[in-house]
Amino acid sequence: MAAPMNSVAGFKVMPVKLNNKSDVVRYFYYKEHNVREKDSSKPSDRTLFVVNIPAYCNEECLQRLFSQCGTVESVHFQQKPGISKTKTAVEESTFFKQVNLIKGYKVAYVIFKNPSGLQNAKKFNYKQPLLLSTEESPIFAGMKKWCKEYIDSIPDTTEMQKEIDEYMANYDRQELEEEEKTTELEGVADSDGWITVTRKGRKPGLARTEVNQTKATVQEKKKREKTELLNFYRFQFRESKREHIAQLRKRFEEDKEKIVAMKAARKFKPY
């Protein structure tokens, strides 16, 4: 095995292995998070960008590894570097998590509590591989992991029911408030004199959806067609006849092309 290098292409190298028994040493590569697009959740002076993280590694594990450099505020995993699309849920629910499955290797953003942690990490010198799985916070693998997942997937229904009830009560309240608000605004002109048409009033406006719009255009077209006269004038007759022959010719031409294509595909060799 090659001697562990300290840095590669601007990344710092951190040797790790799964546990004491394992012989395979993996390397995490990390550097200071510094990109043009600013993201408020990843302040550049406190965020570390880590790559080459195997799938089984979890937040807790990284938090523990980097805590020797300074207090870690939070850890995010992403499939690819960039601005994360899923904002952290405002309200954490025990039962209804927005699962964001990351397949295979992933990258992580480690956010320290203060900038010194980042500086420490950049300078840190690793003597020997760190352990990913320890006695206190083990990482399960294989059968064990799946068993655990299985057990975790069975929720406590009474707790869940309670949470649902709360959520729904809350939701209903919000809905009610909104409705009250709209009824209040119904028919009331705003400062510019515009009146917002809602679906609540005596004459509810048609919802502005794509479906309704296409429906309207089709209806209009139909109406227009009704008023038109077909095959009334002589020239129309002639025209339609000509059109008919042209159509036949066109189809004939198309068929010929098809035949050529079929021939190329050796479609006429029966045996």
Added chain:
Amino acid sequence: MKRPVQEDNRASSETSEDSDDGDQIEKGHVETVPPTKRSKLSKAELYKPPTNVELTTLKETSALYESSLFRMQISELIAEVTPKSKKNSSLEKVLHSLYGTLDKLPSGKQYDLTDQSWLPDGIEVPIIQEPCNGKGMFFFEKPAAVKVIGSYLLETCTKPNMHVDIVLQIPKVCLQRKDYLNFVYHRKRALYLACIAHQLKNVDYLENIKYSYMNGDYFKPILILKPSGKIGKSYVIRVHTCLPESFCKLSICHPDRNNVRVDWFTGRQGEPNTPTPHYNNSIAIDLFMEQHLRHLFSEMEDFTGMREGIVLLKVWLHQRQLNKGVGGFTGFIMSMLVSYLLSLKRLNKLMSSYQVLRNTLYFLANSDWTRRGISLCKHEDDEPITADYHKHYDVIFIDTSGYVNLCADVSRLAYLQVKHEAELSLKYMESISAVDSFQALFMTKVPFTRKFDHIFHVSKLSHLQSCCKQFDVEDSVSDHGGDFVTAVLPSIVEILEKGTGKRIKLFGMHQPPHKEWSVNEKPPHWKDLTHLTFGLLLDPEYSMRVLDMGPPADSQEAADFRQFWGNKAELRRFQDASICEAVVWPCMTMADKRLVCNQIIVHLLKLHAGIPPGCITYLGGHLDSLLRQPQDEKHKPAKKSRKELSGTGDEENLAVIHAFDSLNKKLRGLKDLPLSIASIQGTSPVFRYAQVFPPNVLHKPASRGLRLQGYIQCPLPHTPSQWVPVLKVICTMERSGKWPDDLLAIQRIKAAFHIRLSQMLHKEYKVVTAATDKFVDAFVDGFVFRIHVAYPREVVLLKQETTPQGLLQLRDTTQSLELEKETISLPKLTSALHSIHQSNPTFSGTVRLAKRWVSSHLLYSYLKEEAIELLVAHLFLNSAPFTVPGSPVVGFLRFLHLLANHDWINNPLIVNISDNYKAGDHDDILEKFKCDRSQHPAMFISTPLYKLSSPWTTPDPSTQVLQRLILLARESLQLLEQQMSDCYEQQQDYKQIFRPPVGVYDVIIHLKSKYLSKCDHAIDYVRGNVIEKSQKGEDNRKILPVVNFDPAEKYLQELQ
């Protein structure tokens, strides 16, 4: 008015052919296709005033052919199968020199007929001479006339195996007055050919000379001359002989006459001479050979439609293998039939080839030559009338002379098959578009193994000889010159048909054809025949009946019945209190029921023909073992009845459906739900009868070593757990204003429903349930059902997005598609496939075999289950050119064929589930598909639900996987068909095609990873589904060792 135009086209096309023979693209409709590729007609061209010629062509196309594309297809096909130019100069040269040689042949000496020692070494007589004695003198003289006859002259030659027929007229001096008796003529004929063969042996323009039997007739050998050089690859010359018209009186050939004396043939004196119709016919046909040709030639004059129509009909016959083998329906008979129809005025000379074809097929389908024979001859008094023929032949088609039955050698079975195929073809021509029917009519082969539902081989044919007496067919044996197989077959078939009754729609028979043999070998004997192959086309309505009811016990027919069935006949009392004779075939399972015909046939052949069961190889259930549940339980002391173990999954599947029904009833019975249930539908494959191994009923008490959390059992890392699949059920709730308009809120409501359902099911029916936010698991009647509550509007909500202008749009997202598939399309697919299975019980077996095959080649994760199901459904919905598969095996064979031979690149597969396409949809799909082929998946399956997208085949299979699938399918099909036709000799290992070539995977790392990800698949199976309080024992699937896999490695493979 139309004629000149067509002539014109043809003439111009021919001239162009002459000018550049090599260029294929140029041929055919020359007036329209310029050599360079022209993309689109310009506007000016499109609207230019039409010429008269053009107008008539356009009109003619719509009048005489269905569509212009179909017309072009036909003309392409004809160009493909007929020789390029009318006269082939090198062939003409060979014929000329042959003529020269024959004309200069020296006369031979006179010998006694039985003395054949004078024949030069290396030449054998191509005829079987039993009994050996015969009166007559043989004397060789050069032929009185040499003429070219047959399809070459009529320009109806079709590839492959094109041949030029030459007929030599045996000169009168060589023949004696009584030569028509006792096979003397036949032997002279053979000797004559032997002499010719000797003389031609060393000429340089012929590569080799062989003997062959004309249409498998043991007494009509012919010479096959292969010209040397390039021409020999495409043409062979067949040499026949014929008789001068003054050979004998025509009345000799009357079917009632006897020309093979019994005392000569058997050596016994004093027995009455019985008519020898076949023998007489074979003489008569040599008398009238030339007349037939002249007749056809005159009919075909200025009638191109007939010439082309005959070519089409010949291709049609060839693809169905009807013209081959012994007693085939030859192209000659077909040509005569067309001329017959012309004489009937069913055809007229203005008709196109397509109309000739269609009318001929129509006539074939709607006439019955076994009851009312047809005749080309206008009757005069002394000629035999058709009634005379009906006494002696099965199939009757009398020629112009009135003395020849052209169909004398055509067996009843062969004729019935032709009739059946004609009916089928007509049906398809009417039901599907012309362009598609072209494919079914001419381009698809209908081999024996794929045509018939069940097949059986009878080997060791010597048993048949002994039963000739039993069937009282000894007259017929002498008529056939000792060929007992041909003589006895009609009787055997009759017995089998009577025995199987309504179960079978069509019997097919196939004899292995005799090969051509070299001139220094003895002719093949009928005793050399190794086996006969029979095919059965089952009638799904009756084929599985286990009971045959006979006449009442006290009636007169009862004795006949008992005699017919032997010891199988028994007296039974029926529900209507009648006591009748009956035959019952013991069947434990569905698999046994499918093979009732097997039992019947083996029994009857043993009883009546003395053929021991060991000589019969019945193919119909030979792949059943693959559908049996793995029998791990054997080494456990579990007391399961034998029946449960040996079934092929049909019974288990039924049990699941019953359990589902009971669950359905329970759910419907729940009174206090806030919203009522709109529909309950299962979506697991088992509800489509498409699960390879339907789950077993689980009724054992709790097992050791599993952890319990509450009443829910949980797996432990080191304890293997039994495989218990969950069966997905979608329970759609009614729409109501009470549902919120917010996705998160809907999620909560659904979870609340799950909890509620679980509680209520437990309370009301004591069903063990477990609820989570996504589903409820319910343990009903030994099966675990996973119920998902669905709300149709959720899909719409997922699709909704608002544009910056404030317009509400519906756009597909991955999430919405997923949900739509789970809750809307899958239930629909399930009910559609369910109904297919209801009308065709073989659907289940076919799908499961197909799935088994795909998964055994480790490609299961690349081809979705639903895609396989749709492919199989296609076979049942559009079975052209076959009938609907009547056994899982034949369905599976056709599945392989479809997979291997469908043109996936250029054509979508349109599966018309529940007949929901509208008129224009078909063309629409094709056009859209052609337009942007690259955007569609490699395998495109269109269904009425998804006309222009193929959700079941996206994103997999990729092009590479599809290629591999096609390759595997082709090889598997070839091997399996080979095995099926060879199995009369030895046991075959039919599981061979289900063994993946693992060797390949071990070498190539990429493929190995596929293998592993498949294992991963299996792990997932164990994981998700081990539940409930009552399991015991090991996995019954081979997933156990996989559990040790390192997850890191697993994920690595996922990455690759």
